[in-house]
Amino acid sequence: MATDLNQRIAQMLHHRDAGLSKGDPVSLPLVSSTTFHLPDVQGAAFIYGRNGTPTWTAVEAQLALLENAETVAFPSGMAAISAALMACLKAGDRVLLPKDGYYVTRIFARDFLAGLGVQVTELPTTDYATADLTDYAVVYVETPSNPGLDVVDIADVARRAKAAGAKTIVDNTTMTPLLQQPLDLGADLVVAADTKAPSGHSDALFGHVAGRDATLMTRVRDWRRLSGSVPGAMEAWLVHRGLETLEVRLSRMCDSAAVIAARLAEHPAVLAVRYPGLPSDPSYSLARQQMVAPGFLIGMTLKDATQAEGFLERCAFMVRATSFGSTHSSGERRARWGDAVPEGFLRLSIGIEPVEALWSEIASALG
Structure with missing residues (x-):
């Protein structure tokens, strides 16, 4: 992991220290108030719960350190995705989406953006490498794609999009800022569902948008305030706590995924394995180029749905x-949601169980 990112991870764990007075709680207090004492408006840190709260601010400070950019928190990953798209698009614009990416993003574009006059085009992730990006306002990238785990060169896409006058938005949910830094590779905005690994305990819906263009981030922040798409205090508090252990959890998850993916690739019951960390994977070289580690998701194909x-x-x-x-660890047969994958395709998310105990169960279930 890069030294500067290590430094920012350490700063994240201590980001509140400088503001503590004698007797203050070291752990983040959960502030659920929606109203604040306002004898005067000028100079007030907080005005009303739709504009901001102390608990959101603390989470945004953590995420801003990890992204090395201004960050705006949202109540879910889809709230973050829709905010980024709405901040960048207007009637008559064209947006490019991954045909094999998260299906809810495509539904939002088809059912709502298209109705507002936005032209929506979909391409498989691997086709982004050769796509003509002329006349697009937004090029939306998801890499690795979910659930197929195809990888696209973010720097190359962002460079070509910029030359064509388009903004690049990257969904970094599967990687988190610890494993991939799209903004450093030229993306204009990053979106992510912190419901996943950053929270890490399946008990909080949350998302964020990060970017280094102040004007663009102002539009994102205004969208949150005007649309009312605001996170709850309890969820923010849970994500703040989850982020403090993200590095150690990810390390275990990625190490275990590498072991299990290699063993699955050799198992006679497994027809195919997708994992960017396998030398045999089509995404291997590119993953090594732009990721810190290949992640904790594995695509495994068995004979059929049964x-x-x-x-x-x-x-x-x-x-x-x-x-x-x-x-x-969790698993799901993605074809049941309509994803364009074989009926026997499973998306496996590797957790923090001791790897040999987990593998023993997997091998037994396969056997």
Whole structure:
């Protein structure tokens, strides 16, 4: 991990220290108040709960250190995604979306952006490398793609998008800022669902937008205030606590995923494995170029839907859930949501269980 990122991770763990007075709580207090004492408006740190609260501010400070950029918190990943798109698009604009990316983003674009006069185009992630980006207002990237784990060169796409006059938005949910830094690679905005690994315990919906263009970030912040798409105090508090252990959890998750992916690739019951950390993976070289580590998600294809569902039913240490990034490992057959993947394709999210205990269960369930 880069030295400057290590420094910022350490700063994140101590970001409140300088503001503490004698007797103040070291752990972040949960402030649920929506109203604040205002004998005068000028100079007030907080005015009203839709504009900001002390608990959000603390989480935004953590995320800003990790992103090395201004960060605005939202009540979910989709709230962050929709805010970034609304901040960048107007009627008559064209937006490019990954055809194999998170399906809810595509639904939002088709059902709402298109109705507002935005032209929506979809391409597979791997086609971004050769796509003509002329006349697009926004090029939206998700890498690795969810659930297929295809990788695209962020720096190359951002450079070509900028030359064409487009903004680049990167969904960095699967990687987090600890494993990939899209803003350093030229992206204009980063969006992410902190519901996943940053929170890490499957108990808080949260998201954020980060960027280094002050004008653009003002539009993002204004969208949050005017639309009312604001996070709750409890959720912010939970994410703040989760972020403090993100590095150590990710380290374990990524190390375990590398071990398990390599073993799955050799298992006779497994037809195919996608994991950017495998030398045989199509994304391997590019992943090594732009990621700190290949992540904790694995794509595994079994013979058919019956075998895939049977595996999940038998594997005691694999929660059947439609999310990822938590302390517990989880798995889901993604074709049931309409993703363009084989019927036997499973997205596995590796947690922090001791790796040999987890592998023993996986091998038994496969057997």
